[in-house]
Amino acid sequence: MAGKNERIFVKGNEAIAMGALDAGCRCFFGYPITPQNDIPEFMSKAMPEVGGEFVQAESELAAANMLLGAGACGVRAMTSSSSPGMSLKQEAISYMAGSEIPGVIVNMNRGGPGLGDIGPSQGDYFQSTRGGGHGDYRLLVLAPSSAQEAYDMTHKAFDLAYAFRSPVLILGDAIIGQMKEPIVRRAATLADPAEGKEWRLEGTAAGLKANQKPRAHRIIKSLFLMDGELAGQNMKLQAKYDAWKDLVEFETFEVKDAELVVVAFGSIGRIAKNAVRVLRKQGKKVGLFRPKTLYPFPEKALAKLAREGKRFLTIEHNLGQMVEDVRLSVRRDADSELFCVYPGNMPSPDDFVAPILRALGRK
Amino acid sequence: MPKAKSAPKAAPATKAAAAKPVMAKTVAPKVAAGEELVFTRPASLADRATHYCPGCHHGIAHRMVAELLDEMDLAGRTVAASSIGCSVFLYNYIQVDTVESPHGRAPAVATGIKRARPDTFVFSYQGDGDLASIGMAEIMHAANRGERLTVVFVNNTVYGMTGGQMAPTTLIGQKTTTCPGGRCKDREGSPIRMAEIIAQLGGTAFCARGSLDSVKNIRQAKKYMRQAFEAQTRGLGFGFVELLSGCPTNWRLSPVAANKRITEEMIPYFPLGVYKELEGDATCGSLVSTGAMAGGAAGESK
Amino acid sequence: MSRILVTEERCKGCLLCTTVCPVSIIRQSERINQQGYKVAEVGAEDMDKCTGCTSCATICPDMAIQVWRSKKTKKAA
Known part of the structure; x- marks a missing residue:
């Protein structure tokens, strides 16, 4: 190690x-x-x-x-x-x-x-x-x-x-x-022994001394049949998902003066970054936006870029999935073009240069 | 959703099931001079009416599990994996920490529990559709790995909660809502004998089949259950007990006639008895040292 | 004297208890409980015949029967 x-x-x-x-x-x-x-x-x-x-x-x-x-x-x-x-x-x-x-x-x-x-x-x-x-x-x-x-x-x-x-x-x-x-690597850490102690299952007498009374038993379940019970659970989950919005993470590269922002994630984001680098050397005003959290999706950051007048090209290794989230994010001010790498093909930065240039040229 | 078609009142497991127990509490047992209370509710069993139909044997099996948890002083360190079927509401009755498992997966969930917290006592409680059909892979491999788990398998030859459809254990000729002409061996195969199968697996330490149709058989079944619990507490391996049980509602029989059917039709096809019993010693260090050692045979099969 | 107590609100009238009583003293009453079942009972005149064997409670799926046994009976048994 x-x-x-x-x-x-x-x-x-x-x-x-x-x-x-x-x-x-x-x-x-x-x-x-x-x-x-x-x-x-x-x-x-x-x-x-x-x-x-x-x-x-x-x-x-x-x-x-x-x-x-x-x-x-x-x-x-x-x-x-x-x-x-x-x-x-x-x-x-x-x-x-x-x-x-x-x-x-x-x-x-x-x-x-x-x-x-x-x-x-x-x-x-x-x-x-x-x-x-x-x-x-x-x-x-x-x-x-x-x-x-x-x-x-x-x-x-x-x-x-x-x-x-x-x-x-x-x-x-x-x-x-x-x-x-x-x-x-960071120094290895241990989980806090108290992690989840309010809800975790370990037996009703766990951690008690011999003369202490066991706590009530805990039930972890997803079946909610009583009137209103499931709706309540779904509301609780929705509130949790709403709270996640603050966890959004993304990387931007050369977007400040970019006319066209390439949106790509994961390995494709990294390959696209190299294509952006190549094009920047040629003086093309292109940038990269790479979501690091796919859910929650960085919709506010993208919307802001759209408000600034930027145009978008989504590149992904599928038939077009994330592009839907990009379009939803920028819909008030812009749209997104799409370049797909079909699964089964292995892309290189060179493969992205031409589509980025095409998108940049279309106004 | 489950449908109770004919049969006695209580609908099998629905909203009413989970509903608040409005029933009066059991009278607190008072013991007069010269007498002793010899049969009452075990502490781990909730004092509430169950959602089960009249004559359903889940109540008996629940009670015996609770009795053993109390008698063996296990309740406070027990985590149960409940399953899907009528017994999904196990946690409303047996008052131990419980997690709900997807259909058939209770042995996998229980494996996760036991590996994560090896100091707990872990059991699953599953019906025949859950265990012997959709959950066949999970039960086989949990047993084969010799997970230190106990599985209570309630075999009543039908899918009870969903309305009495054909189960893997439905007897040849038995009519259900999905084999209305009676189960046909050529088309639907033969009823699966789980106790016999589980006994063949290397990690199984105790395996037996009991029945809940008579007082004598119920008492014997509890002895088997105790042994299946002990297979875990002694670190010997996987403990399995099958309980032949009645489902009067879906059999379209009265409770009394349902019990008679178990005696006359089920037991001849599903013979009662111990199918595997390892002799082992909890002091055998290598056997019980870690969960990762699961699968080691503890001794010879009887 | 041994005796049983039927918690009538728990009884579902399945009558399994009536089939296992060695002295045949458990019967179905005419009383209908809140759940709609005719509950099991032991007539007052028969209670002294109870042996405290616990068979009825053992086969009851609903924990509706509690059993007391006279200490004398236990010794005799």
């Missing part, structure tokens, strides 16, 4: 596992699927070393439900998968959202639909930002574009999950997961 502030050279997948470990994650439930296998492999070794638990579950369904069980006990826990596996995890994620159980879920997005391929894709944007499973709920969605961000965001995801009693999703892709680059 690297010392403090020492740069280590790791894959994005490993950075995620390290971020979890250093944030005090003590249970990991996994299932093999490419391109995220480095995460369970790392955790199968790391968890026993810190007295934690690693379970290779019988399916993604089971792994996500194990996360639900561990989260209900107030223990920092994580599961990871990739797109086809994420479809299976949606069941438990919906229950976790409905019954307010914290947990961290990682999706290293691969090409779809169906089995697709094992290459990168952003095709799960809708699934990630619209809840993903049945019912009306949202997840906090963090989208890293480097190994360091993968580490930092995963670390932070645990704090957010417990602060809001909610599942938090890390949305990467095969590029982020498989790319190797330097990161700096």
Whole structure:
């Protein structure tokens, strides 16, 4: 293990596992699927070393439900998968959202639909930002574009999950997961032993002395049949999602005097940044806006740029999903063009130069 | 939503179910000189009317779980994984910390609980549709890993809450709302015998099938349940007990006739008894040291 | 004297208790409780026949029966 502030050279997948470990994650439930296998492999070794638990579950369904069980006990826990596996995890994620159980879920997005391929894709944007499973709920969605961000965001995801009693999703892709680059780890921390003590399940007599009376039993559930009960729960969830608006994070690059702002996230955001750099050298007034939180979406920041008269081009590795959020954000003053990289293709910065120039030229 | 078609009053599990218990509380037991109270509500069982139909055996199974939690002094450190079906409201009756699991996933949820908090006593309580159909993978693998869990499996051969549809344990020829002509072996397969299957798995420490149709069988079933609890508390492995139970409403029978059906039709197909019992010793360090060691066999099967 | 007490508001009239009483003293009354069930009862004239065996309470799915046993009976048994 690297010392403090020492740069280590790791894959994005490993950075995620390290971020979890250093944030005090003590249970990991996994299932093999490419391109995220480095995460369970790392955790199968790391968890026993810190007295934690690693379970290779019988399916993604089971792994996500194990996360639900561990989260209900107030223990920092994580599961990871990739797109086809994420479809299976949606069941438990919906229950976790409905019954307010914290947990961290990682999706290293691969090409779809169906089995697709094992290459990168952003095709799960809708699934990630619209809840993903049945019912009306949202997840906090963090989208890293480097190994360091993968580490930092995963670390932070645990704090957010417990602060809001909610599942938090890390949305990467095969590029982020498989790319190797330097990161700096923070000092490992332990979860606060009191974390979740107002609601977590541990037995009614937990922490009591022999002569103390057990507390009333706690029920963590998402079934609300009494009149008005479910509406109340949904209002409570909505208030929570509203409160998330302050958590918005994004990166801007060369937007100040830009006529055209390229909006892209994750690995595509990083590739687009290089294209913007190339074009800036040619004197073109283009910039980059990269959402780091996909939900909540940085709509106010985009709206402000639209008010300033900027135009937008959304580039994403799917058939056009985030572009809907961009258009909603800028709708009063602008629109957004769209350039799609079809899942199955691996883009390079050069691929983006021409479409950006085309969009810049159209007025 | 569940439908109670014919049958006695109480609708199976609906709003009324979760509704406030307006019923009078049980009379506080007063004991006169020369007598002793030999049967009363266990402390872990809530003093409220259940939503179950008349003659439904969930109430008996609930009571026995609560009795064992009290007798074995486990209630204060228990976390339960409730399942989907009529017994989803387990937490309204058995007063222990409980998390609701998706349909069939209780053994996976329970695995997460036990791994996260190995010092807790963890049980799931599941019906036949939940456990033997949609949750088959989860129950098999939790047992096979030897998770230190106890599973109470209530087999009444139908999906009760949703209106009596065919279950994996529905007997050949038995009529349900989705096999109105009777279950046909060629089309719908044979009823699954879970106790026999679970007994075959390496991590299972105790596995038995009891029945709730008679006083004698109920008392025997409780002994099995105790052993299934002990498989966990002694760190031996996975504990499983199947309980043959009646569903008079969906069987379209009176409670008395339903009990007779268990005796005459179910028990011959689902034989009662212990299917696996590991001899083990809780002092065997390697066996119980960590959750990560789950799966180690504790001894030979009897 | 052994005896049972039926908590009538809990009784659902399933009558399973009536099938297991070794001295056949439990019967269905004509009283209908708040839930709409005709509740089980032991006639006052029969109560002294109760053996305190707990069979009725054991098979009752609704925790509607409590049982007291006379200490003498217990010794005799």
